[in-house]
Amino acid sequence: MLSEIVFYVNDSKVSFIGDPLTRLIDVLREDLHLTGVKEGCGEGECGACSVLKDGKLVTSCIIPVGAVSGSRIYTIEGIRDTEKGRCIIDAFAEGGAVQCGFCIPGMVMAAYALLSSNPHPTETEIRKGISGNICRCTGYDLIVESIRLASEKGGDLWA
Amino acid sequence: MPQTAIDDRIVRVDAKAKARGEAMYVSDYAFPGMLYAYMIRSSIPRGTIDDIRVPDLPEGYWFITYKDIPEEGRNELWMIQKDWRCFAEHDVKYVGETIGLLVGPDRNMLKYLADRIEIDYTEAEAAITIDDALALKGGPIIGEDNVLCQLYVEKGRPVEEVFREADSVFEETIETGFQEHVHLETNGAIVTIEDGKYTFYASAQCPFYIRKAVAGLLGLESEDIVVKQTTTGGAFGGKEHFPDVLCGPLLVAEHRIRKPIKLIFDREEDMLYSVKRHPSKITYRTALDKDGNILGIDGLVIYNCGPYLSGSFVVLQRGVFHANGVYDIPNTYVKGIGIATNTFPSDAFRGFGAPQTLYAIETHMEHIAKRFGIDPAEYKSRYFIKQGGETITNGHVVERVVLPEMLEQVLEKSDYRRKAATYAPGSGRGIGISFYNHGGAFTGNGEQSIIKAHARLVKTGNRVRIEVGSTEMGQGFQTTLRKIAASTLGISIDDVDYDNPDTSKVPDSGPTAASRSTMIVGRLIERCAEEMKERWGEGDFSVEKEYEHPDGHPWDQSTFRGDAYLGYGWGCCAVEVEIDSLTHEVNTVGIWSSHDIGKAIDELVVHGQVNGGIIQSLGYASMEKMENRNGHFRQSSMSDYVIPTSMDFPKQEWGLVDNPYQWGPKGAKGMGELVFNGADAAYIDAVERALGIEIHKIPMPPEDIEEALRDAQ
């Protein structure tokens, strides 16, 4: 069945016409070509497809587009050139957080959500904040350290 | 721009594009008129195919099978042998064996059609475990005894003679399970035709392997196929030979269809239908004198290979060559058998056969030490091999072995001595320790006789381009190699280019595997750069070098005698745990390591490799359980096959020792696999001490600890 679902992606209005069960990730990647959103597992388990929905971190592979009517969605493409986005990305690069990189856009989104609600997290809070984002390469230490760096360098940005 | 020095802290060259979501992985590519493919696979582990009923295909859809291989082609994927078929024909040997490829423009329609293909089988009894295969369950799969490959190595006096002199003999069998790579990017490839040539875009470690593996399907030569590596989202060995299994059917389809075709596995397919680490069953029989000194070891190493050889013989060789660990045991005999079963073929996985035997020998040594009331660290250190010491293959360790220094580093940082002395066995708290190594590069004279790597540097104005077939898959090689070139040339790393390889444009520098890239290809680029630096004023030119084997490393591949490796990386790791007495949940409270990798080209890259390798190893030992029931893997998702999250292990303390390697670039040796090879044994040692029991297998999730405790009573 075709429905029209209107929502916002990276501040642009999107009018989706189609099956409301279509996965949000497929609208983002296939229709809007936002390929920074990665599919790692297709079941909300790995976090590679993480996006912000109305300010909250969600996995776009288990959300039907029918559930985002009126919502504001941000993907990595929507935050990477913002001051906060750049702060995290620079910290990830400087801190050695990136290896194969497949989990990283989702990890950046998780860090963004974390620092936005908790500007100066402890190591444990950072580890909890990214515990839904699976990385097979790094063992996480340098990602955790990079998020701490982003918190420190961002200063008032996160307050 | 400032010159880049080898010890500069720099930003990884690929970090920002990846973090910004701009790096293009294979699933991110789209071509005009592109079709999609869906693989149709065997649903039984062993049997014959009686009938395949395909629904009427709409216009523009194809079902490609072995029948589509042209007359001049052969239905085989040339890995090391040519036994792995591109498509099953009249029989199937494992669940997931490729039967056909559905191709068409709409993925919904493909799925609809796939669900309606009916295949009739006559199922035969399958052999799944090593014991099944040894018992020839269902009749032999290969030859008369299911032995796919075997070898033995012998050192010192005949072991039976030594065993007659023993005061006691300690025998135990240690088993390890399947391990799935879980690279976050699943397997995928696209085939198309560019400039009249079949061209692949693939997530792969070894673009040149793909060319070689698939060309014969159409009766072509390797050079007729072009492979372009796409940004690869993790591999760990899982994309060494396995991309051939995707690219073969795609090539046959392309021959018929001649449009771009994309094949991307979803996670369930990647879990159920991809290669895994070889499960193993390793038995050590050790002759001891009355004080617990080792007189000799008799070992039997059996790896579960699945029905096709793929890389298994080489994996098995590496397993056997690491079966004495880091120790100089006076007399040894170790036999290795690669056994055929009806499971998905096992293949490369970080460590390539070494982790299984290293885990087993470490555990075995530790058990002997405890039986004689000696601290395992102290006991093991008595047997550390030294420079010049004889290896298990009658070769010699060429480099200085600095294990005692590494041990001291780890003992001090971890406060091992105090903890080992004060944590009572069974107290719920324990610290464990392990030692390990990894032979760098291809076994024996493989680099010289098989690979013959080439690398090239091209100077255009003041910019320099690296041309090699080696791939970045997350391990940092694009950064490492650029840094070697820039620092040798005395230019900035920003003036050095190195793109993902395209086989039509770069020389074959061998596979990105075996921890050989920095050591071998890095050295080639260093040599190119040394010459380029001298001739810098000559304008635009290129320098290409071929691998040169260092003198003094004799090897006989027919008897497996001599220097199995050009040099080793060495490691020592300690792990401390607390175990919840109610639930047996293991809480790791500390991880300390020290490694000898010669010299770190880029310390931040090395830091990431150490952390990641150790966590993968701890996952292998603790939670990564992949079971197989009648040929079917039981774990099919990232929620039932779990790998560590950021919460599972604490921040690591790590260190390196400086021990420059004579033949490596700037003194560097291989390290990507080394760092996987030992944390598992340290973890299990700690768990054993915390519980006061012996453990003989991995992985050990809480429910298996429950059983081990019951069995120990």
Add this chain to the structure above:
Amino acid sequence: MGMTYVPTTLSEALHLRAEKGARPLAGGSDMMVQSKRGIALAPEFPYPVMIITSIDELRGIRVLDDGSVEIGALTTAAEIAASEDVPWHVRMAASGMGAIALRNSATIGGNIGNASPKGDLPQPLIMLDASVVLSSIHGERRMLLDDFILGSKRTALSDDEIIRSVIIPPHDFTYSFYRKIGMRKANAISKLSLSAAALVKDGEILDFRASSGAAGPKVIRSQDAEKMLEGHMVSEIPELLPAFLEAWNNAISPHAMPLYRRNTTKRMLSFFLSEISSGAEEGIIGGGEE
């Protein structure tokens, strides 16, 4: 494959439920996964579905006059975990569900309606005698959650009903215990879970209850076992313990990892009761960090 609807009001949803037989899809974290079909493919359901995520009437947590807490069906695990009004056991279970992104999507209604033996929320809710409010175009009914969940993936939901809310009656416990054993420390499906609670006054056990998750086709609560302790003095626990543990062991029916699930359940209950009998400080027994 059925039709899909996106109602925006409860009334619209109830009509779709009654007239089209559409089943509600809330956060998607169970249904979207169970019916997934692969990359770039929408899940398919053999029945009509309505995506009810945007019905605000079904959202929110409020304290009722009698001290009960009512949680709207679309309230997410994250919202439950963060609410001081929600009883401790339920907050613990909510905060241990999956990871952050999942907790921002998964709802209490979905977790209950899915009735997975491994679901996190039903276990403490059943121990707390929570009930579900079921709405249809004909009105509302309320039943105990323990009666609503019939077995693995089976509930007493009628064809015209949807879960509207969950009501947790007030309790006053002297001692509380909660543990979830996941496949790993975070972002994990439950291997086993246990809630336990006791009200003790002047040394007498006035109320004792416990519930086990992932130890059978549905959450296990044994009134028989609970009664063995109620009315007895704390000092009698050591002699009552063997029979109590035996009764509990008979009540659970783990189909996988039976040895582990049985022994761990025994050890946890035994620990909780031993702490009580040895005069532990009132409150949470055995940690319980959120």
